[in-house]
Amino acid sequence: MRRTLLVFLLLSLVSLMADVVYEGGRSVSGAFLEFLKTPQVMVGLIGLGEFVGTLLRFLSGLLATYIGSSAALWALTVTGYAVTCLSIPLLAFATSWGQAVLLYTVDRVGKGLRTPARDVILSEVAEPLGVGKGFGVHELLDQLGAFAGPLIVVAGLSLGGYPLAFSLLFVPGVFAIALVVTSAFLYPRVRSVVKRSVRAGMRELGSRFWLYTASISFLGLGFIHWSVASYLYKTWGLMSDVEVGLAYTAAMLVDAVVAVPLGVLYDKHSLKTLLVLPALSTLFAFLLSTRLRVLALASSLAWGIVMSGEESIVRAGLVGVVDRGLRPLAYGLLSVFFGLSWMVGGFVALVLAASSPSLVAVFSLFSNTVSAVLLLRLVRPESRG
Numbered sequence: 211m212r213r214t215l216l217v218f219l220l221l222s223l224v225s226l227m228a229d230v231v232y233e234g235g236r237s238v239s240g241a242f243l244e245f246l247k248t249p250q251v252m253v254g255l256i257g258l259g260e261f262v263g264t265l266l267r268f269l270s271g272l273l274a275t276y277i278g279s280s281a282a283l284w285a286l287t288v289t290g291y292a293v294t295c296l297s298i299p300l301l302a303f304a305t306s307w308g309q310a311v312l313l314y315t316v317d318r319v320g321k322g323l324r325t326p327a328r329d330v331i332l333s334e335v336a337e338p339l340g341v342g343k344g345f346g347v348h349e350l351l352d353q354l355g356a357f358a359g360p361l362i363v364v365a366g367l368s369l370g371g372y373p374l375a376f377s378l379l380f381v382p383g384v385f386a387i388a389l390v391v392t393s394a395f396l397y398p399r400v401r402s403v404v405k406r407s408v409r410a411g412m413r414e415l416g417s418r419f420w421l422y423t424a425s426i427s428f429l430g431l432g433f434i435h436w437s438v439a440s441y442l443y444k445t446w447g448l449m450s451d452v453e454v455g456l457a458y459t460a461a462m463l464v465d466a467v468v469a470v471p472l473g474v475l476y477d478k479h480s481l482k483t484l485l486v487l488p489a490l491s492t493l494f495a496f497l498l499s500t501r502l503r504v505l506a507l508a509s510s511l512a513w514g515i516v517m518s519g520e521e522s523i524v525r526a527g528l529v530g531v532v533d534r535g536l537r538p539l540a541y542g543l544l545s546v547f548f549g550l551s552w553m554v555g556g557f558v559a560l561v562l563a564a565s566s567p568s569l570v571a572v573f574s575l576f577s578n579t580v581s582a583v584l585l586l587r588l589v590r591p592e593s594r595g
Contacts, residue, residue, distance in 0.1 A: 213396055218336050220392060232298060234363040238363055243311070262315065269322075270322060271539045271541055272539065274538035284327075291390045294321060297316040299377060333529050342483070347473065349465070350469045415540060421584055422531045425484075426581070427548060432491055433574075434513075435553075439510075461511065464511050464514030468519075472519055485589075487581075493512050499570045
């Protein structure tokens with residue numbers, strides 16, 4: 211058990227270090243691309259990287275299920291982290307916008323490769339601590355990295371410009387790679403792997419998994435992406451550029467603070483805990499749609515709680531609805547359905563906002579109500595049991 215908890219701690223530290231790298235690089239992505247004189251239309255290629263990353267999460271889950279070995283899970287995890295932790299620091303040597311866009315896209319490829327496999331391993335090594343609490347602690351450390359990364363980059367920029375700022379990220383990147391390789395050596399045999407055909411795996415996932423995935427997909431549909439929300443903050447004159455940045459910082463701090471309490475509540479109340487997420491997602495959309503400046507910061511705090519839940523208890527919840535051997539495929543499928551729903555929901559919110567702000571709240575209310583109803587269908591058998 212001690213070794214299992216040690217691996218859990220090491221993987222959490224890996225996420226902390228990797229987020230220092232990723233969030234540090236992302237915090238100045240727009241400014242860096244402008245510095246390299248990137249054509250406006252080409253900036254959108256970073257969004258293509260997000261889509262590719264989402265698709266790769268699904269393919270990564272399929273591959274891990276088909277191969278059915280611990281070595282495959284660790285290979286995907288280690289490779290994914292290595293890709294991210296090297297691609298972002300290599301921006302220090304980028305001299306054209308094409309190179310920069312390519313490296314930002316490669317980073318998303320790394321995230322797509324590692325996420326389902328990493329979540330399978332994490333869900334297993336977190337069991338002695340409690341799956342909900344484990345994912346909560348992991349999210350807390352993850353957000354500490356997300357907070358520290360931009361600060362390191364800002365310090366580097368002030369001292370030596372972009373080359374120094376990105377070069378500094380090599381240090382946490384190398385630490386992350388070393389820690390994930392160490393984890394693989396300490397925990398070489400993952401129990402949550404059973405070799406099976408993908409078709410058989412799809413059949414065996416069962417109705418509870420598909421019901422859970424549908425619920426989380428509707429949650430993603432009604433949960434407005436920060437890029438969309440921040441655009442509306444600016445368009446509606448609710449916040450300045452600086453205030454948008456401060457609101458995001460506040461949301462990330464809330465994300466970190468509530469992660470562990472949400473995990474503890476999940477371990478006590480299981481899937482019932484997830485019902486708070488559709489409610490707060492709807493509240494966020496309502497506060498945003500009022501177009502009242504005084505409510506703008508409050509809306510960002512609600513966003514931070516939902517984001518924390520999506521990164522912690524939503525991932526923990528999957529453990530209770532699928533068999534251990536199906537987790538690689540299940541995490542891959544859940545990631546791609548949620549990612550696509552979140553992307554579509556953001557587009558719909560922008561279209562509705564152009565017509566009437568209140569329609570954004572109505573759309574969010576509808577999507578989140580469906581999410582809650584589907585979740586309640588999963589909770590009721592739990593209560594009877």
